[in-house]
Amino acid sequence: xxxxxxxxxxxxxxxxxxxxxxxxxxxxxxxxxxxxxxxxxxxxxxxxxxxxxxxxxxxxxxxxxxxxxxxxxxxxxxxxxxxxxxxxxxxxxxxxxxxxxxxxxxxxxxxxxxxxxxxxx
Amino acid sequence: xxxxxxxxxxxxxxxxxxxxxxxxxxxxxxxxxxxxxxxxxxxxxxxxxxxxxxxxxxxxxxxxxxxxxxxxxxxxxxxxxxxxxxxxxxxxxxxxxxxxxxxxxxx
Numbered sequence: 001x002x003x004x005x006x007x008x009x010x011x012x013x014x015x016x017x018x019x020x021x022x023x024x025x026x027x028x029x030x031x032x033x034x035x036x037x038x039x040x041x042x043x044x045x046x047x048x049x050x051x052x053x054x055x056x057x058x059x060x061x062x063x064x065x066x067x068x069x070x071x072x073x074x075x076x077x078x079x080x081x082x083x084x085x086x087x088x089x090x091x092x093x094x095x096x097x098x099x100x101x102x103x104x105x106x107x108x109x110x111x112x113x114x115x116x117x118x119x120x121x
Numbered sequence: 122x123x124x125x126x127x128x129x130x131x132x133x134x135x136x137x138x139x140x141x142x143x144x145x146x147x148x149x150x151x152x153x154x155x156x157x158x159x160x161x162x163x164x165x166x167x168x169x170x171x172x173x174x175x176x177x178x179x180x181x182x183x184x185x186x187x188x189x190x191x192x193x194x195x196x197x198x199x200x201x202x203x204x205x206x207x208x209x210x211x212x213x214x215x216x217x218x219x220x221x222x223x224x225x226x227x228x
Binding site: 037044045046047050059061062095104105106107108109110111112113114 | 155157164165167171176208210213214216217218219220221
């Protein structure tokens with residue numbers, strides 16, 4: 001059974017940092033690109049960042065570029081998102097999702113349950 | 122970035138009804154269009170990929186169609202478990218972008 005489990009969400013003050021993790025099981029992790037998608041409470045879905053299966057191609061939404069860093073460890077079947085200089089508008093549920101096929105054509109076929117990041121003073 | 126616009130934003134229907142949700146892209150995206158279902162408090166679930174291909178495990182009452190800029194998601198014979206919010210998403214180019222969602226409610 002495919003499982004994707006996020007962790008690391010918390011309440012943090014504006015300007016501070018937080019690191020999210022995603023643990024994968026039940027599929028061949030290094031066959032898939034992995035992505036982070038977020039959803040502010042009561043709002044729609046927003047793609048945040050993605051990384052190719054080998055980690056050589058990375059992309060970010062303009063809203064997080066220069067502040068967030070995505071990485072993966074295929075040996076540990078894990079994905080991470082380092083979030084620096086957090087802003088109130090980064091408050092959201094953050095989902096880890098896997099994507100088959102080409103990195104540049106992402107479709108999200110399995111999602112974690114999400115982890116909540118709240119940025120507030 | 123490619124803008125995705127769904128209509129309607131909300132929809133009331135009854136069990137057994139047939140419903141259609143539309144999604145329009147701001148430029149042609151061929152058939153690089155995916156549909157998701159999200160229930161309250163849950164993660165999204167992929168229903169349809171490549172505009173019309175049914176994801177494994179998804180009931181056949183769900184279907185998708187369209188190409189270019191205009192797409193539809195049809196649910197034939199609504200079931201109680203289908204009341205949820207539906208999102209379209211383009212996978213034609215980065216960044217992937219989503220529609221604003223269509224909330225399907227029980228009449």
